Amino acid sequence: MAMAVAAVGAAVAMAGTLRQSAVAPLRVKAVVPAVRFRGAVKLGVGTRASVAGAVKAEESGSGSGSLRDQAEASFSLSKDVAGPDFFILDLAEKLENSVEAEQQGETLGSRALANLRDRSAEKALNSRWPTSKDEAYRFTDVRFLKNLDISPTPTHSVATPDFASGLGLDETETFRLVFVDGVISESLSKVDGLADGAYVGSICKISAENAGSSLSQALEHLGKPAAGTQDDLFTFLNGLGVQDAGVIFAPEGVHIAKPIHVVYYSTGRGGSKHGEEGGTAISLASPRLLVVAETGARVEIIEQFVGAPDQTYWTNTVCEIHIADGAEVSHSCSQEQDRGSVHIKQTQVSQGEKSTYKLVEAEIGGRLSRHNLQVIQLGPETQTEFSTFSLSSQRQVQDLHSRLVLNHPRGISRQLHKCIVTHRSGQAVFDGNVKVNRYAQQTDAGQLSRSLLLAQGATVNVKPNLQIIADDVKCTHGAAISDLEEDQLFYFQARGIDALTARSALVFSFAADVLQSLGNDSLQKRLEGLVKSSLASDGVVNPNVPVGL
């Protein structure tokens, strides 16, 4: 039944787009260069004229959403007019089948989820698998996924794995929301003692009867990011295969007392063992989190991605965060999944007037870890801070694509991205876009990217890019790809610390600089330990150097 629906949906969608391109070939031609132009401008700090031109293209798109959809759909087909991407079709079918009938319940939340699946199906089928010819995936190879045998992780209840004790966070100091393979585990989650009106839990448990009007309204945000958020195939695949979604809701003026610790655990059931001969099976989980902080609310979220050791799994996750006027969301994210796993994540944030969003992230696990982080400003005087760190060791690709769009005056943003590559087969990618549009006067935006390459042949692709239309702004950006700083090394030596020890301390401190911004001491200690042991096993630091911990 589900399969038939999918097929029909696909046919309709394809017919739709094909007809558009056939009837109006001129439009396709006109649109394609504009889209390409946008890509080209981002390559560097372009001249003023070209930047302005790019925005014009953007504005005409955002003026009417459907037009832009059409344009992008047409664009995506321009190289592949032959027909739909059968790989996506096949995957979409598997994902659709994986949603069990009983999960398609009739609560308010379940309906919202079903609705999301429908919308996502259409969009996913209109997309094409990204290749290196797409600007967003220019440096990041996701084609290898097409050679794997992807299957959604079966969610039939099996014995819940016992991992809670190994998370490094004390369960008394946080509320805990646990996903196992994309489905919230009631038994592992602990959310007792929440403030009145606040909600932390599964979307499926929200019904019209038990939800207040504000919580019901909050569900409207599901799968509807702010205008200007860029689409990505993997967002749609998540929406298509989503089985359950976590909801964190803080009503007006409520400060949630303890951080909310969201754990994503992938069992990798159905996937090959890591390193298994000829094993190409990969098990896909699609967890999703919706965070809504109403006016003046304050929430702290700690996301932690973990998984079964030596399993091959893919966590394709989406986190949507809506921050209303004057609200504050502090977000920590720790990705420590298995080295054989794939981790693709979308974080879509919208920020109202005078709101604050702070993200501290450490990406150290995974064979491929891709994070698309987008923040759209919906009102003036917002504060946005990103502090991110990634560690790429042997055969690891760590990719952060961040995008901050400022449309209103007096926004303040600070971004620090640091990455270390410790092996010649390791790669780090950073694309940091800050867009200061015409009305975003008196914006104060700072961005700094620092990369440390510690092995011959290690790769980093860094693309910091500021697009500034407003003329009264303060924007800084810097990108350094280097070895350690001579001045710092000398400072150690001048104090009697030999060069090798000094290097160890400095490499570790390069990472610790970001990890120290984590609001949670236990998580910080845990990550410092993980980073240190990884650096030590790659031989780039001496584990006996008494720094940190």
Place this chain on the structure above:
Amino acid sequence: MASCSSCCQHVATPGVGGFAAASRRETRAAGVQVVGAGRLQLKKGAVCGEELFRGQSLQGLQRRVRRSGGSVAVSANALAAQLQEERAEKPSEARVILEVQGLRAVVADTRQEILNGVDLVIREGEVHAIMGKNGSGKSTLSKVLVGHPDYEVTGGTAMFKGENLFDKEPEERSHCGLFLSFQSPVEIPGVSNMDFLRMACNARRKARSLEELGPLEFYGFVAEKLGALNMDPKFLDRNVNEGFSGGEKKRNEILQLSVLEADMAILDEIDSGLDIDALRDVATAVVGLKKENNAILMITHYQRLLDYITPTYVHIMEEGRIVKTGDMSLASQLEAGGYNAVQNLIAKN
């Protein structure tokens, strides 16, 4: 030139002190040709002059002497004054800690010469101050002594407690007890002061074959130092110099000096960027660390610091050389009339 000849007599007199002894040693060393011009002029008139020139191109020397002009004689005067005073005030038993002779150095990248023959002798218990215009080479001298990689030594020697500094790596110089308080200490995000101090302390202890201190023992050790310097223990939890105010950075340098228990501290503009109270605190801390068997070399622009830490000698540096040496009165002259007044004084002599 009367004072010059008197000086020469001191030099020629055996056993006057480490200075003379060292110059004899130097004479025998192969590196004579790099001895600075000022010093050569000083010795040229001396009894032992000919011996000094052995193995060296006389023409080259004369050329250099000519080039250096009038200030050479003044340099000789300065050294004479220093020596005379030493004889009057300090009997010869005070050990020499640092002895710099004819030090020349260039910027490693550009080959630009910064130090142009520096002579300096510092003994235990002494406090020396170097003053001079911006760009005269004061900070370079301090960095060269501790082995900063931006500079390359092209001539001269520096003996620290009888060992050649230039044979040692920067960390080994620190292990010997040489300490530089940086003019603008670098920030090290991600490394806490506590960890940094413990690494530094243990590195020196290890070099001296002492047992390394564990975290708890070290805390006891450093807490005492903090108390003596009147500093907040919270200092230890912060990252090295990260987000520190100017005053905090300088205090942190003094804390490191205290933890390392160095024998000789070079304080490069320890007074820059400090308000009046902070300067008093930092200076008081330095005075508290002063002992009979250690020494201080201060680099400063202002007399105010010298009012707190009274120097035994004040040197004036110009174009990479020490051109005049005197006592506190020299600093007062500078303060009153600026460098021009002092230059006029030099020219008159």
